[in-house]
Amino acid sequence: MALRPIDNALPTTPERPKKQAKVSVPIQKKASEIGVTDENKAPLPPSADASVDYIPSENLKPIQDPESNIQSLVEGLDSKDWVKLCESLNDARRFSLYHSALLLPILEKVMLVLVKAMKNPRSALCKTSIMAASDIFNAFGEKLLNSTDSGAFDQLLLQLLLKASQDKKFVCEEADKSLNAMVKSIAPLPLLQKLRGYVNHSNLRVRAKAAVFISNSVSKMGREEIKEFGMVTLLQMAVDLLNDRLPEAREAARSIVLSVFEGFKEDEENEEEAWQSFCQANLPLIHAQSMVKVVFPSKV
Known part of the structure; x- marks a missing residue:
């Protein structure tokens, strides 16, 4: 009886068909959808910002025919293209330094654009806007308080304090420079009215930064200015800061x-x-007792 040929391979049970693996495809968002809503988002890759130059103030040049170019600046500040917006912010810096009278009528709009840009996750746009804030402080000083809605200044101040309080070093350092420019260009009394509310901020780093710049402002004040603002008011501001968690806040107090x-x-x-x-x-x-101990540490 003839035998059937036997396969060399051992018999195996048939495999169940495998399920097709799911592949998640990242959705690309439009640039206009990325920018301004959540400042806690992770920053975009540094390579995306490589085309932006950070121009020192002393290297900025006047605008040729500024009267004809002020309208194009307004249009540029409304651009959805972040590179174009950076260019427009640098133009706003040039206007503030060399043609401030032309920029003054749209100053409030410029400040609101700065606030929006500072919230953007693109580091280049954020830093450029902070640099623009520094030049605007130096150019306009107290006119920022007198010529614009107070809400625009308050929003700008808050964003600078937040940026000065974050971990991203080059943004933090730029925000510190801008806040220092603010203290130098604006008289202490009106500025203290703006800063005083932040010594009770829920973010301990914002509290510390506010304390530092309050201290810097107070150090510029003479006796009459201190009396006008209120010695007791200043001491009350310092009371809680003396026990703050951050040494920066305690030292400022x-x-x-x-x-x-x-x-x-x-x-x-x-x-x-x-x-x-x-x-x-x-x-x-x-x-x-705390106030006495600060001044006469050996007496309490």
Whole structure:
């Protein structure tokens, strides 16, 4: 009886058909959808920003025929193309430095564009807008408070404090420069009215940054200005900051107290007793003791 040929391979059970693997395809968003809503988004790759130059203020040149180009600046600030917007922001810097009278009528619009650009996840656009803010502070100073809606300035100040408080070093450093330009160009009294609310901000880094620039402003004030703003008001601002979690905030608070004392002691002969009496008369005892300890650390 003839045998059937046997395959060399061992018999196997038939395999179940495999399911097709799912492939997730990232959705590309339009540039206009990326930009301004969430400043906590991860930044875009650095290569995307490579075409933008960060031009120092001293290297910016005047605009040729600025009267004819102011309208094109307005149009450029509305651009959805982020590279074009960076170019327009640099033009706004040139207008602020060399043709500020032409920029003044649209200054509020420019400030709101800066706020929007600072929220953008593109590092190049964010940094360019901060640099523009510095030039605008230097060019306009207190006109920013007098010639624009206060809300525009408040939004700009908040964004600068937020950017100065983040971990991205080159953005943080640029925001610090811009805030320093603000302190140098705007008188302390109106600026303190804007900054004082941020010493109670929920973000401890924003509190610390606000404390630093309040301290810088107070250090510029003479005795009469300190009295006009209110010695007690300044001490009350410093009270909570003295116990803040960040050393930067605590050091700024001590500086504020010492500045207030410098203005106070010019009217007093027995400085130590007068300071202690003043603090106890205007602050809760525990806070008064803190104020005395800052000025006379060996006496409490």
